[in-house]
Amino acid sequence: xxxxxxxxxxxxxxxRLKRLQPLLEKASLDGAFFHYKIDYFYLSGTMQDAFLYVRxxxxxxxxxxxxxxxxxxxxxxxxxxxxxxFKDIKPFIGRMKRVGLQLDVIPYTMVLKFKEILGDVTLxxxxxxxxxLRKYKSPFEISxxxxxxxxxxxxxxxxxxxxxxxxxxxxxGGMLENYAKSLGHEGLxxxxxxxxxxxxxxxxxxxxxxxxxxxxxxxxxxxxxxxxPVGASMKKMKRGEPILVDFGISYHGYHVDQTRMYAxxxxxxxxxxxxxxxxxxxxxxxxxxxxxxxxxxLFAYSKQLAEDAGFGENYLGYGHHKVNFLAHGIGLELAxxxxxxxxxxxxxxxxxxxxxxxxxxxxxxxxxxxxxxVLLEHGSFRILTNRDEQxxxx
Amino acid sequence: xxxxxxxxxxxxxxxRLKRLQPLLEKASLDGAFFHYKIDYFYLSGTMQDAFLYVRxxxxxxxxxxxxxxxxxxxxxxxxxxxxxxFKDIKPFIGRMKRVGLQLDVIPYTMVLKFKEILGDVTLxxxxxxxxxLRKYKSPFEISxxxxxxxxxxxxxxxxxxxxxxxxxxxxxGGMLENYAKSLGHEGLxxxxxxxxxxxxxxxxxxxxxxxxxxxxxxxxxxxxxxxxPVGASMKKMKRGEPILVDFGISYHGYHVDQTRMYAxxxxxxxxxxxxxxxxxxxxxxxxxxxxxxxxxxLFAYSKQLAEDAGFGENYLGYGHHKVNFLAHGIGLELAxxxxxxxxxxxxxxxxxxxxxxxxxxxxxxxxxxxxxxVLLEHGSFRILTNRDEQxxxx
Numbered sequence: 013x014x015x016x017x018x019x020x021x022x023x024x025x026x027x028r029l030k031r032l033q034p035l036l037e038k039a040s041l042d043g044a045f046f047h048y049k050i051d052y053f054y055l056s057g058t059m060q061d062a063f064l065y066v067r068x069x070x071x072x073x074x075x076x077x078x079x080x081x082x083x084x085x086x087x088x089x090x091x092x093x094x095x096x097x098f099k100d101i102k103p104f105i106g107r108m109k110r111v112g113l114q115l116d117v118i119p120y121t122m123v124l125k126f127k128e129i130l131g132d133v134t135l136x137x138x139x140x141x142x143x144x145l146r147k148y149k150s151p152f153e154i155s156x157x158x159x160x161x162x163x164x165x166x167x168x169x170x171x172x173x174x175x176x177x178x179x180x181x182x183x184x185g186g187m188l189e190n191y192a193k194s195l196g197h198e199g200l201x202x203x204x205x206x207x208x209x210x211x212x213x214x215x216x217x218x219x220x221x222x223x224x225x226x227x228x229x230x231x232x233x234x235x236x237x238x239x240x241p242v243g244a245s246m247k248k249m250k251r252g253e254p255i256l257v258d259f260g261i262s263y264h265g266y267h268v269d270q271t272r273m274y275a276x277x278x279x280x281x282x283x284x285x286x287x288x289x290x291x292x293x294x295x296x297x298x299x300x301x302x303x304x305x306x307x308x309x310l311f312a313y314s315k316q317l318a319e320d321a322g323f324g325e326n327y328l329g330y331g332h333h334k335v336n337f338l339a340h341g342i343g344l345e346l347a348x349x350x351x352x353x354x355x356x357x358x359x360x361x362x363x364x365x366x367x368x369x370x371x372x373x374x375x376x377x378x379x380x381x382x383x384x385x386v387l388l389e390h391g392s393f394r395i396l397t398n399r400d401e402q403x404x405x406x
Numbered sequence: 407x408x409x410x411x412x413x414x415x416x417x418x419x420x421x422r423l424k425r426l427q428p429l430l431e432k433a434s435l436d437g438a439f440f441h442y443k444i445d446y447f448y449l450s451g452t453m454q455d456a457f458l459y460v461r462x463x464x465x466x467x468x469x470x471x472x473x474x475x476x477x478x479x480x481x482x483x484x485x486x487x488x489x490x491x492f493k494d495i496k497p498f499i500g501r502m503k504r505v506g507l508q509l510d511v512i513p514y515t516m517v518l519k520f521k522e523i524l525g526d527v528t529l530x531x532x533x534x535x536x537x538x539l540r541k542y543k544s545p546f547e548i549s550x551x552x553x554x555x556x557x558x559x560x561x562x563x564x565x566x567x568x569x570x571x572x573x574x575x576x577x578x579g580g581m582l583e584n585y586a587k588s589l590g591h592e593g594l595x596x597x598x599x600x601x602x603x604x605x606x607x608x609x610x611x612x613x614x615x616x617x618x619x620x621x622x623x624x625x626x627x628x629x630x631x632x633x634x635p636v637g638a639s640m641k642k643m644k645r646g647e648p649i650l651v652d653f654g655i656s657y658h659g660y661h662v663d664q665t666r667m668y669a670x671x672x673x674x675x676x677x678x679x680x681x682x683x684x685x686x687x688x689x690x691x692x693x694x695x696x697x698x699x700x701x702x703x704l705f706a707y708s709k710q711l712a713e714d715a716g717f718g719e720n721y722l723g724y725g726h727h728k729v730n731f732l733a734h735g736i737g738l739e740l741a742x743x744x745x746x747x748x749x750x751x752x753x754x755x756x757x758x759x760x761x762x763x764x765x766x767x768x769x770x771x772x773x774x775x776x777x778x779x780v781l782l783e784h785g786s787f788r789i790l791t792n793r794d795e796q797x798x799x800x
Contacts, residue, residue, distance in 0.1 A: 115515045116514075119511050200605060
């Protein structure tokens with residue numbers, strides 16, 4: 013598995029900008045700034061500290077604070093201008109009335125400072141524009157996602173070589189992190205949130221699989237302390253417990269997400285049955301998605317399937333801890349559009365990637381399920397995290 | 407090294423709130439909300455998804471979205487109220503004129519939504535209040551920092567067992583992460599920034615030690631891709647190169663930061679000499695800090711020491727890539743107040759913790775230096791990351 017540092021091709025960046033510019037026009041924006049690194053990386057090819065300025069009909073300008081030479085090497089954009097503070101942008105911008113700024117993520121104080129520079133303008137959130145574009149993955153993006161998925165598959169394949177009775181959840185997490193890094197996993201997962209951090213090693217065994225935490229997930233895990241209350245813990249893994257292994261891999265900024273089940277000695281029948289139902293839900297929902305069923309309906313349909321199979325109480329969490337999504341889009345962010353969720357109502361389309369994760373939680377006993385990163389194509393779907401889906405019993 | 411999940415003691419939380427309340431009064435605030443998890447953890451003991459509401463003379467209220475029972479177990483606060491969305495806060499808050507909200511970190515859109523709930527109020531940034539308190543570490547916090555430092559020391563001690571010719575920087579990073587996690591390292595480092603992520607394994611060998619990136623650091627490293635342009639890379643480590651190993655450890659949410667130098671076979675004389683100068687600067691600056699020299703002067707003094715030793719061009723970076731800080735406070739955030747920096751001017755006081763990091767960069771050749779997490783006491787300082795400071799040559 014060869015690691016090669018790849019730059020985003022110029023044709024790729026040009027095509028993204030060409031799709032963005034009509035959206036600016038449609039939103040009656042004189043220009044838009046992108047300063048959240050996920051989005052300006054998407055539009056420029058660099059994550060150096062920068063502000064990207066895009067107008068409906070002119071060349072975009074990338075203002076770079078640090079580090080200029082690296083930004084110039086990485087980005088195919090023609091106009092790359094060094095700045096010291098964002099005040100230095102002023103001479104480059106004309107008079108504007110409606111300006112896009114990423115108001116969903118940029119802190120209040122920073123927006124006010126920026127407004128001072130822009131003068132009397134109407135600010136509009138520019139994030140929905142890139143979020144709209146990023147829903148559809150290009151062949152280049154799909155090739156990067158395939159590489160990330162290949163890393164993920166290899167790490168799951170390696171688990172039987174590490175897992176043994178008495179090993180702590182976090183110890184297994186460390187071993188997998190070590191192996192994943194050697195394959196090019198970038199270690200940090202990115203989420204669009206002030207307080208939520210994505211932590212990569214959710215290894216939950218037996219009862220820790222039924223512990224809920226601050227995250228919007230059916231199960232959170234015990235974690236290592238109140239300051240780190242998610243994911244793998246110091247708990248030792250035992251024979252006969254369901255062991256849920258859920259992690260994200262990042263490669264060249266693109267994420268895949270996958271979950272598989274393991275057990276030492278034996279897996280309790282309840283979990284074997286529940287896992288089968290989860291797999292069944294996954295495939296039935298994907299089939300309906302291809303047939304054009306909208307996301308809110310897909311979510312309701314999946315709940316019905318769980319209920320029909322006798323797992324309504326356990327599906328996606330228990331009691332008031334249930335979550336209201338089955339799948340999240342995935343790409344430069346671990347969770348992005350589209351979502352298969354109660355409150356999201358649209359059709360799924362070719363080019364979209366989803367992490368679909370039907371899971372069951374059994375209070376005080378544990379949890380189980382499956383997760384795959386899936387690409388929707390014309391008339392079919394392709395599971396990128398395409399390794400064996402069966403429970404591995406050691 | 408025993409890992410025990412510790413809750414913040416009630417006396418500790420009470421004393422923090424007691425120090426906060428007069429600050430609210432001084433700022434003429436009717437109340438203040440803390441919704442950035444680092445700060446409400448400091449004041450409540452939990453990082454479950456919450457809003458903390460503090461008033462000058464009344465009991466604080468912790469509003470919890472998820473997960474209530476866990477927040478109740480972790481936080482000694484008496485009034486913990488479940489909410490579904492932050493609109494549910496409304497019945498609990500009286501009429502207010504001046505309200506604190508963490509405007510430095512909370513996104514613009516969220517502040518506007520919050521303002522709708524609060525009605526016609528003047529918003530004031532409440533973050534400086536907790537930042538002021540958090541500068542001074544309590545004996546409880548120091549004990550947690552000592553534990554983090556003990557993990558860090560053990561990981562550095564282990565490096566000679568892993569490092570060998572031909573090993574890739576990122577492979578060493580993975581091995582150290584694996585070992586650190588087994589000792590209780592929490593894996594993610596926390597920084598107060600929209601775009602800057604703290605990545606824990608800065609393993610820079612030879613020329614990668616002179617590569618600059620988007621981060622405000624004398625050296626950034628090559629990283630793994632344009633989407634992850636910092637820290638360890640796929641470069642293989644060679645004999646005779648300076649190998650800089652810089653990482654942060656997090657334990658129960660508290661960070662320590664440390665740097666040590668390694669080489670395989672031999673370390674070039676230039677780097678041996680430069681390392682000696684860095685150590686000398688570290689101790690001379692700490693001595694002057696004890697004597698009451700202010701931070702801006704300490705920074706200038708350190709530059710003078712580097713120049714006098716003939717390393718003025720290399721100190722804290724080269725050319726226009728030089729950075730303007732020598733030390734950052736450290737605790738619940740990897741970088742917090744106080745700073746020994748060009749633009750920070752105040753005395754250092756007992757109870758403060760600092761990561762002091764004199765470093766030298768030699769273009770295209772590499773970098774070197776030292777970093778320690780240090781506690782200032784009455785009339786003395788104590789290096790928490792107190793392991794051998796010499797270069798390790800394997």
